[in-house]
Amino acid sequence: MSRRARTPEPDPYSFGSRPYDLVKEFTIALVAVLCLTIVFATVFSSPDDHPLTIATWAKTDSADFTATALSELDSTSGTATYGPPYNTASQGQKLGPLALANLAGVTYPIDTAQVYILDPLKSAPQTAPVSSALSQYTTASADQQNTWTGNYSDAITKANGDPTKVAKGDYGPVPTLLEALLTQAQAGSLDGQLLTESGDFYQTDYTLPLLFLADGSYLASLAGQDHLAGDQWGMMNETGNYPGQAWLWLYTFWYQVSPYDHSDNGDALVWGTMAILTLAFVFVPFIPGLRSIPRYVPVYRLIWRRHYRELRTRE
Amino acid sequence: MSTELESESADPGTSAEPDEPETGGWTGGWTGALRRRAVRALPPDKLLPDTQPAYMASWIYVFGVLTLAAFLVVLASGCVLAIEGPAWWRTSNVGHYFNSLHLWSVELFMAFMVVHLWGKFFMAAWRGRRALTWITGAVAFVGSVGTAFTGYLIQQNLDSQWIATQAKDGLNSVGIGAYFNVMNFGQMLMWHIVLLPVVVGVLVVVHLLLVRRRGIVPPLPLPGTGSGAGSDTPAAAPQIEEEP
Amino acid sequence: MNLHSGVNAAPVNLNGPGHYVGWHVFQISVANLTVIVVMVLVFLLAVLLPFPKGRGRR
Secondary structure: OOOOOOOOOOOHHHHOEEEOOHHHHHHHHHHHHHHHHHHHHHHHOOOOOOOOOHHHHHHHOHHHHHHHHHHHHOOOOOOOOOOOOOOOOOOOOOEOOEOHHHHHOOOOOOOHHHHHHHHHHHHOOOOHHHHHHHHHHHHOOHHHHHHHHHHHHHHHHHOOOOHHHOOOOOOOOHHHHHHHHHHHHHOOHHHHHHHHOOOOOOOOEOHHHHHHHHHOOHHHHHHHHOOOOHHHOHHHOOOOOOOOOHHHHHHHHHHHOOOOOOOOOHHHHHHHHHHHHHHHHHOHHHOOOHHHHHHHOOHHHHHOHHHHHHHHHHO | OOOOOOOOOOOOOOOOOOOOHHHOOOOOHHHHHHHHHHHHHOOHHHHOOOEEEOOOOOHHHHHHHHHHHHHHHHHHHHHHHHHHOOOHHHHOHHHHHHHHHHHHHHHHHHHHHHHHHHHHHHOOOOOOOOHHHHHHHHHHHHHHHHHHHHHHHOOOOHHHHHHHHHHHHHHHHOOHHHOOOOOEHHHHHHHHHHHHHHHHHHHHHHHHHHHHHHOOOOOOOOOOOOOOOOOOOOOOOOOOOOOO | OOOOOOOOOOOOOOOOOOOEEEEOOEEEEHHHHHHHHHHHHHHHHHHHOOOOOOOOOO
């Protein structure tokens, strides 16, 4: 492909001009957009699914709540095993050789057993059995705690999540603690408790309650019903039949295909891919081949057909 | 009509001829230099022209101004939402209506912007020293996607909960999540209503000024013709500028 | 459990189960597909529709 000679673009007015009212065009556009917006808003309104509370979760799916609480207690939950920025339980994802998550470090330390189970129970007035269960648990060794939670986790799985059907075994104070927490959650106090646990009066940071909800399956099951899950192109979608963020189509596409869909570093890989593509998009004018596409897909011939016709007439 | 006091500098606001010694060699300092530079780059009839090149004979050309108009409706509806604060759009019918206006103006904004982008791509509109126009537009697009994303996060509904807990994984994987916490409503609110609109707004203003400065890109030459020959490269030799 | 908001007074109620279409790995909501199709149509119309002749040339 020979290099084109770099001749300057002709002056825009060298092909003639016509009168044009810029301000009028803008005003018309503004009125048109305003009308369209009003029509759409009036006819279609907007989606607004009520947010999920921990109370609702605990009442509707107590088995999932209990299982999640247990996983926070024995540090096997998603959050507990996450790694940076919440803890050092894992190394975080890597983008090739770059361990960016690890580099950024633990900026939001979370001890899930403390934050989700022990502190909420300690902060509320408890009956004598629960208080003694608490002190029994907190004074036990880590090994003893793991034995209790491990045994209970196996047993409750066998009982399909129903604490009333769990076989007898060496669980220590764990069932008592979890039952007390469930009661607290169902009463609605855990929602507020997780928000104000840092001790501050004012709060706008929902990290703790959100991570707790995300560690369970109930929120995910609601999202799946609305086609919002990652493997459902969920990023693009909105609840109900509303259009969503359709412009995220390429970002969510990668999650549907290999290797992104099964890689441990899937998220980082998608980010890396999108970073490269975004740079390519921003710097199109400097990318040979890409910047020549308009010549080879000649939409321009339609756009400027009148101009070309007039040039031919002049010749 | 000038008084005696004003006779020496009838128009004290401008020192258009820097070598005039009437004010003791004062050429306006930084202010004067900035003003002269601005007027040279964008004289009034270039900033607000009342003619357009004859080749602008296609409806594709209206999508830039439609995008701009939609952007202003987004900002205005956002301002109304800001007046009453976050709970309003969930607890009041009027609030919900303005929430709807904000949502649909955003959908229109993104739609018009993408159609505008398609048009500009197929016109290879970066030709003739217009690369920065393309770049500011492209970055504004990316910024708009980010702004919309933070908007979805602060709705305070089920969607927000899900988006936050999902998006955190992508952001955490590359270390951004350590500083940009999508589950922190307060932080996301401020990014959405302060930081990102300012960034996008500045980009839009620069983009518009560049369009006015460089003019609308001339048509691609038909293959085999020599008329109006240009290249796909943005950094061509200086084009013939209209004398102000 | 249905967490959709209460009474929706809009003439066209877009709440309720979403409609999706798919082909192999591709899946898209009817709403998003409509938006994209309309955008493509608008683009084609913008490029194809004749533009009114100018008021005069200089």
